[in-house]
Amino acid sequence: MTAVLDAPVAAPAPPPAGARTPAERPFWLNPGDILALAFAVFLLVAVFLPQALSPWGPLEASPGNTLLPPSLEHPFGTDYLGRDSYTRVVHGTALTLSTSGIAVVIGLVIGIALGSLAGYLGGWVDALISRVVDVLLAIPGLLLAMVIVVSLGFGALNAAIAVGLSSVAGFTRLVRSEVLTVRELTFVEASAHLGGTRRHTLLRHVLPNSYGSVLALVPLEFGGAILSISALSFLGFGAVPPEPEWGLLVSEGRQYITSSPWLALIPGVVIAGTVLAVARLSTLAQRAREARA
Amino acid sequence: MTIAIASPAAADDIAPAPETAVRVDGLDVSYVRGRWATRVVSGFSLELAAGETVAIVGESGSGKTTVAAAISGLLPANGLIDTGTIEVFGQEVSGYDARAWRPLRGAVIGYVPQDPLSSLDPLQRVGDQVADAVRQHRAVTPSEAHEIAVDLLTRVGIREPAERARAFPHQLSGGQLQRILIAIAIAGEPRLLIADEPTSALDVTVQRTILDLIDELKRELGLSVVLITHDLAIAEERSDRLVVLRSGEIREAGPTAEVIARPVDDYTVRLFADAPALSPDKFAGRKAGPGGDPVIEVAGLTKTFRSLAGDGQVAALDDVSLSVTEGTIHALVGESGSGKTTAARIIAGLADFDAGAVSVLGRHLPPRHAATNPDATRLQLIYQNALAAFDPRWSIEASLEEPLRINGIEASRVARRAAVREILADVGLPAEAGRRRPSELSGGQRQRAAIARALILRPRVLILDEPTSALDVSVQSQIVDLLFALREQHGLTYLFISHDLSLVRQIADDVTVLEKGKVMESGAVEHVFENPQAAYTVRLIESIPGGAR
Secondary structure: OOOOOOOOOOOOOOOOOOOOEEOOOOOOOOHHHHHHHHHHHHHHHHHHOHHHHOOOOOOOOOHHHOOOOOOOOOOOOEOOOOOEHHHHHHHHHHHHHHHHHHHHHHHHHHHHHHHHHHHHHOHHHHHHHHHHHHHHHHOOHHHHHHHHHHHHOOOHHHHHHHHHHHOHHHHHHHHHHHHHHHOOOHHHHHHHHOOOOHHHHHHHHHHHHHHHHHHHHHHHHHHHHHHHHHHHHHHOOOOOOOOOOHHHHHHHHHOOOOOOOHHHHHHHHHHHHHHHHHHHHHHHHHHHHHHHO | OOOOOOOOOOOOOOOOOOOEEEEEEEEEEEEEEOOEEEEEEEEEEEEEEOOOEEEEEOOOOOOHHHHHHHHOOOOOOOEEEEEEEEEEOOEEOOOOOHHHHOOOEOOOEEEEOOOOHHHOOOOOOHHHHHHHHHHHHOOOOHHHHHHHHHHHHHHOOOOOHHHHOOOOHHHOOHHHHHHHHHHHHHOOOOOEEEEEOOOOOOOHHHHHHHHHHHHHHHHHHOOEEEEEEOOHHHHHHHOOEEEEEEOOEEEEEEEHHHHHHOOOOHHHHHHHHHOHHHOOOOOHHHOOOOOOOEEEEEEEEEEEEEOOOOOOEEEEEEEEEEEEEOOOEEEEEOOOOOOHHHHHHHHOOOOOOOEEEEEEOOEEOOOOOOOOOOOOOOEEEEOOOHHHHOOOOOOHHHHHHHHHHHOOOOOOHHHHHHHHHHHHHHOOOOHHHHHOOHHHOOHHHHHHHHHHHHHOOOOOEEEEEOOOOOOOHHHHHHHHHHHHHHHHHHOOEEEEEEOOHHHHHHHOOEEEEEEOOEEEEEEEHHHHHHOOOOHHHHHHHHOOOOOOO
């Protein structure tokens, strides 16, 4: 009997029972995904090389060509000063996306810090943080952001900070619940059993394994932040004219909504498209991760 | 260890029986996942005469459950029958859709699933669930159906059936739930019973009563039974015919007694050699001699849990005392709920206790356990589920390095890497396994990695909490080999928690039997197994499948 082993050696995995045959097209050949990807590439170019996408400058006025409807020369039309609306959308991308990014990062960092402390330490720390979060969640986010931006002063950066702070509560609550689940898992206990301190297990095991659903929330929050910052700009709390911020473009276009509806409508569609593309790409990334795992 | 690819043994080598219950011929089944289809069963053939039991035996991934699902029409949506025919009592069913299957389900084929608790609706009384099954097959009023259901519960050996019928699933034990599922399976008076690992979630004593019940029903109702199991001892004891599957292919088939007596295929030979119940003396020569000082001493250990209702207290451990001698394998056995895992966790410093004294390598443990293990370099616990014990995001290498880093043993990264490579070789893992994630390893490789992680701290005592219960017998045998080799190499002491008495008989020096938190019996393994004193121990030993030999 040759099967009894003298030295312990792992047996090779049994070979697969049969050949694999293709049965379905790849998951990424989805038209919606391709559209989202193309849109994201366009936005990236607009952030780093806006002049490559448009022959005009964002502030270049042309008094003879005011309030033109969309045409081949001016695909999004022109505004009341004759500035090309498409150019302004392209040049506004960097400002809009960076402020939204700042907002999300602020919410994420503070939310993770507070949520993990509340979930991992428990006791009065948890009670205190959770009650504050309850109160913050009771106030509508945009209202909270407005209160904060009024106390900080107007401006694009302050609007971003305000929107970020107003999203802290949501992140905190999510991170806390994730940490509560993960800290009970066997490998966390195993790490402590191997001699790991509480700080070690929290930072090396609990937090990295809590990110999953938090990162799934990020694109949604990113979309929400674009809308909130645009809303603050629209209300006059954020970026100041003549900056081509997207919310501001909608706000300016509102005055001509009856005569030249495209001025407000098209930047609005771009905002909506960006939010949808980000959400779409995040699910795509998630599917790719699962397919690899 | 190359295995000759034997052609599937012919399954039609028996004389024409009075009636054929199941005839499967050249069955190929694939699972479609994403862009790929993977063949999981190929060329499976089977002929089962009415009134007989066939056992389909194989390791995890061998395709035995897929075969059962194909015969009972329960393949998942992505499971495709590529070729082959399945006849159930002369009816060709391989092309059936859900609608065509419906008249067969329950009325011709009864199905007993593996996990009783998740197979019942938690919000419905069990009597109603049995009555539901009755009403699917007979035109009776709800109250008549309920009476029939109570009769069925009597039939499957539930005591106080009228009262139990009003219980919800969570109020019953695993054995009772499995009886209820059998009652549901026979409610439509089927002629064929398909039992997919019906007892693998149950304790040995319960396992025996459930298998007895299936045997009895088979005799009295003239059922044919397809029994899927990974346990050769059960197959030997309970089946007329035996099919051994591996990687979706038949390695051996024939009358059970013949196959057991004269296995032809070398895979089957190895399978029999690895099953602890069928080769109890395999490790007899490697057991430790007597003597040595006690390294773990437990005296009067008591631990109570508050019951969920909040009104009572449950004694998980009640005045438990035991002593583990250096250099031995001390087994702690018991059924689920006996407190064996609680005891292991307390000794490992992972749980609090209420009273008593626990001394590990001369250090007395405080009743409140520390958040960080102060004894990490002297005593380590190996978890039952190695997959859960590793951070899923870390490579095995990183996980193995972690204990060195947090205990400040090897300062330099290079030295740590070298130590990891060395320990991987020690436990028989290839170096490249270190770069994988835990989910990318097989169950046996993961358990080796878990042992490596514990050993890298050079502890003197290992507590092993059912380290092989999730593994196939041949993998289990390799892990046991490894444990013996490591003990000889490093002079380790093992506290081995297990519910598998045949394994314990095979490997342990001493054994402590726990029941409901109390020590029933403790002593040398040969002593306890040959001359058990407590009635409970006798019952446990009698319940070992194949233990009658």
